[in-house]
Amino acid sequence: MIIRAPETGYVVEKNVTTGSFIRQDNNGSMFTISNMKDVWIWANVFESDISKVKTGYSAKVTxxxxxxxxxxxxxxxxxxxxDPDNKVMKIKVVLPNTDMLLKPEMFTNVVITNNDAATSVSIPAKAVIFDSSKNFVVVYNSKCDLKVREVSVIKTVDDITYIASGLNAGDRVISKNGLLLYDALAGD
Structure with a gap:
């Protein structure tokens, strides 16, 4: 039996095999065909990040x-x-596939750009010290004026940590050997 596709494209899903019975009462599709010019990527968002992801935000995919x-x-x-098993929420990212490089079932890494106008202080991730279920930094005012300050962390991306509260723009923090200074100052 010859089955003709209604349009040109690539077979991205095949639900029949040699020896399968094709019946009129089976309304499932035998094949799924796509031109793959535009693709969808289903990505997982952790529960802690749900409020930061919205429809229309830009996504960079690698x-x-x-x-x-x-x-x-x-x-x-x-x-x-x-998802009850892994506690993630699914998002659908749509992107053009003009060079036909993206293929079905590829693994991707998705970075979402938050388009909200909110701003926050960012510091090197190495400057944050986690102790007793809290985050701290060592603030540098002068050579002899160092202070430990508790901070509230929004998120760490790569080597940058974004701070919700505890620091002001322009505050200088110690990012090298901060733990040694923290131990010395917190012991006072």
């Missing part, structure tokens, strides 16, 4: 196959339900 290439897309949909 793959293992093309480590130097960044694909740009937008969040098209945000799930309303968390």
């Amino acid at each position: 793959t293992l196959a093309y480590p130097g290439k960044v694909f740009e897309g937008k969040i098209d949909a945000v799930s309303s339900v968390l």
Whole structure:
């Protein structure tokens, strides 16, 4: 039996095999065909980040196959339900696939750009000291004036930590050997 596709594209899903019975009462699709010019990426968002992800935000996507290439897309949909097994929420990122580099079932890394106008203080991640379930930094005022200050961390991305409270713009913090200074100052 010859089955003709209604349009050109790539077979991205095949639900029949040699020897399968094709019946009229089976309304499932035999094949899924896509032109793959626009692709969807389903990404996991951890529960702690749900409030920071919204429809319309920009997304930068990288793959293992093309480590130097960044694909740009937008969040098209945000799930309303968390996966009960791994406590993540699914988001759908839509992006153009003009060079046909993105393939079904590829592993990707997705970085979302938050478009809200909120600002925060950022410091090197090495400057943050975690002790007794709290985050601290050592603030440098002068050679003989160092203070330990508790901070509230929003998020750490790569080697930058974003601070919600506890620091002001322009405050200088110790980012090298801060733990030694913290131990000496906190012991007072």
